Amino acid sequence: MYCLSCKYDLRNLHDHRCPECGRPFDPSDDRTFSVPSSRMSRIALIGLFLLTVVVWGMVLPLLVWAIQVARAL
Ligand SMILES: [Zn+2]
Numbered sequence: 121m122y123c124l125s126c127k128y129d130l131r132n133l134h135d136h137r138c139p140e141c142g143r144p145f146d147p148s149d150d151r152t153f154s155v156p157s158s159r160m161s162r163i164a165l166i167g168l169f170l171l172t173v174v175v176w177g178m179v180l181p182l183l184v185w186a187i188q189v190a191r192a193l
């Protein structure tokens with residue numbers, strides 16, 4: 121978990137206050153600090169989207185070709 125203002129690492133702190141900029145945070149309220157894992161899941165989501173686009177980019181022409189072959193018969 122990181123400070124919303126200055127991105128200071130807030131893990132393993134006894135005070136619920138950023139030592140860098142003084143911004144208070146509540147460990148039980150994820151709106152008061154930033155969580156890097158939420159950014160990671162966003163990157164994973166973008167990766168999944170790109171993978172879907174790439175897979176469909178390969179599958180769709182094949183599907184169109186199969187339909188054209190089926191119509192020619
Ligand atoms: Zn801070």
